Structures are given as C-alpha cells and as structure tokens.
Amino acid sequence: MNRRGILTLVTCVLASSLAFIDSSVVNVGLPAIGRSMDAGHSGLQWLIGGYLLPLSALLLLGGSLGDRFGRRRMLVLGILMFGVASVVCGLAPNLETLIAARFAQGVGAAFLMPNSLAILGVTFEGERRGRAIGIWAAAGAATGAGGPILGGWLIDSFSWRMIFFINIPLASAAIYLALRNVQADALRVGTFALDWPGALLVTIGLGAVTWALIGVTGPQGWSSEGVVGLAVGGLLLLTFIVWERHKGESAMMPLTLFGSSDFIGLTLLTFLLYGALGCLLVLLPYVLIVAGHYSSTQAGAALLPLPLVLAVISPWLGSLAGRFGTRLFLIIGPSVVAVGFLLMLRMGADVDYWSQVMPALGVIALGMSFVVAPLTTAIFASVDKKHTGSASGLNNAIARTGGLVGTAVLGQVLVYQGESLTRGFHGAVIVAACVCLAAGACALLVHSDSGRHQL
Structure with a gap:
C-alpha cells in the first residue's frame, strides 16, 4: 500500500467515523437529553429515528450522486453538512430543533458514508481491497464504540450538548485530508445519466x-x-x-443485481444482522444507565469489547475473505452473534458488568468480526466499478433500515422502568438472537467463491 493509498484510507476512515461516533454517542446520551428537554418515549424514538430516516432513505441517492458527480466531491459535501448540523444540535434550544438538526445530520451521513466506502472500492483491488475494507470497518467500529466513552465523560462532566461539538474537529480534518489526498473524479455527464x-x-x-x-x-x-x-x-x-x-x-439500481442468489442473500443478511445490532446499541446503554444505575461514562465504556475485538480481528479476516471467499465467514459470524445475545439473558436487575455484560459483548464482537469486512468485500465483488457507489449506498441503506426497523419494533422497551425494563430487554435479546440465526441461514444463498470474482 503506497503513501497515497494510506492517506486515502485514513481520510475515508475519518469521514465515516463521524456517522459511527454520532449514532453511538447519542445512544449513551438519551437519558440525559430526555431529562433536560422533558422528552418522553416518543421524543427519544425520534432522536434516533430522525437521524436514521434520511440516512436510510438517501443512501442510495448519495451513492448514485457520487457515481455521477464525483465521489470526492460528494464526500466533502456530506462532511460539511454533517459538521454544520452538529453545531446546530449542540446549540438546539428545544427538542424540535434538535430533531430537525439530527435529520440534517442524517442527510450529510447519507452522502459521506457510501462515497467513503466506494472510494476504497475503486482505489484498492483483490486482497488489498479486503484488507483496506477490514481496516475501515475496524477503525469505524473503534471510533463508533470508543466515542461513547468520551461522550459519556462529557455528559457527566459538562453537558450532553458537548457530544455534538466533538464532531467539529473531526469534520474539519476529514475535509482537509480529502481535498489534499483523495483523487478527484471526472464529471460523467455524457456517459452516466442520473x-x-x-x-x-x-x-x-x-x-x-x-x-x-x-x-x-x-x-x-x-x-x-x-x-x-x-x-x-x-x-x-x-x-x-x-x-x-x-x-x-x-x-440507479440495476435490477439485474437481484438476479443473483449471492446478492439476494447478502441483502437479507445485512438487513437482519444489522437490525439486531442496531437494537442492541440503543437498548443496552439505556438499560445500563436506567436499570443498572451506571453513569454515562460507565455505560459508554461498557461497549469497549466491541471495538477492541473488531480492531484486532476484522482486518485479518477481511484479508482472508479477499483470498478464500466469504461464504463460510458469513455463516459462522451471525450464529456466534446469536450466542452473544442469548448470554445477555444472564443480566438481572443488579447488572454486573464483568460476569454478565462483558462476556456477551465479547462474543457478539467476535461474531461481527467474521461478518463486517467479508460482507462488504462480497458486496463490492457482486458489481462492476461504475456501480460501486450505488452498491455501497444500497448496502448501507439496508443496514440502516435494518437498524431502524429493529429499534422501532423493539424500542418499546424504552417505555418500561424497574424490573419491567429488565424483562423487556430479555424479550428483545431473544428476538434479536433468532434474527441473527436467520441472517446466518441467508448466507447459504452465497456461493463459496463470493468475494473473488465479479458477476
């Protein structure tokens, strides 16, 4: 990997980290925001859904705009929108303004996420692509789950508003690096009609x-x-x-893609697995704070097994998937994640982190390490280069829509208090485990050599 390749990878990681950090930090901040703005269950749902709605709906458009107008150009625009919206979130005087700014953040994320990944898809090939995607996934997971530790400390020490201001230096650095190091795309006016x-x-x-x-x-x-x-x-x-x-x-999304059992299986797996994971990342910090009486900092730190395990294992597995195919990885991973969810049934009213929470999160992180990079590698291998932005947008849209569906269906747990909250959480993790097993079954539709050839 040459110097330009390394700097391109750093740029894409930093840009996508904005979206990962923001979603996870806000999950930790839900109780504090709810108290500050007197937001009930519906308000808390909209703080999550207001971000996921445009992110789910516009990711396909964001990827296609990158294919048409240039991936670097749309990456920078998305980062800029995200940064400005973050400032508005931090200064929001009421819940309605905060939700509107969260919506704007979702629009910015819909532009930056598919294009950051598509830039990697056209910059690297073969095993180097798998490794680059593995590093991208690991670093994104590390910042996404490491951010709540800093965010929790800011909430406990200052105010929940500070969790939005941490996006500003990240956005500024990402824009600078993108303009300096990512190769600009030519406008495709004559050859690509949006x-x-x-x-x-x-x-x-x-x-x-x-x-x-x-x-x-x-x-x-x-x-x-x-x-x-x-x-x-x-x-x-x-x-x-x-x-x-x-x-x-x-x-924008050629339906010939869905003529392949590989692509259908990958799409279903993405929807189901990320639906379960999205539900966990919303509910677990809330349960730890409300039922377990954790501080915001402690709840953020509780998620550390996820980024640590992903950071160590995901790049290696991404490289292996680029060499040997992805099918076995995609069958094993969701099944291991399901076991991790079932381990959370051991969480009682008095939540003990070391014996109840950490082992379950460690197993979930191990299972996700088998999936994150191989899944993305397989998605890219199923399309030609001119549609990498659209494929990336579709895959991200499916993942975010899955997270939205999971949060919407199981988010009713946020209504409960005391022992009812614990029982509701147990019911949610049982459903999530079943969904993960179904995701693993979808991998049976994927051919064993997926990830080593293009359709």
Missing part, C-alpha cells in the same frame, strides 16, 4: 416506510397514520422497482 425519477421514488418511499415504523411504536401501538404511511411507502417502492426495470442498466 436516474432522478428512481432516486425520488426510492427516497420518498423509504422515507414514508421509516416514518411509519417510528410512528407506530408509541404506547398506543399501530396508528392510522402509520398504516397509511406504510401503505404509501410500500406502493412507492413497488413503483420504484417497476421504474428501475424499465430503465434497465441505466437505472
């Missing part, structure tokens, strides 16, 4: 579905507005599929 109707249909459709999933998780359960939103979103997504079929290979 599929604006498809982008509009999938954006509004996914937005309606995610809005409905957030809206139906209040104390009253399903609402009439949620049902309507789900129906409208589903209709728009079906229309999107019909439109993309009409566009053929010029579509």
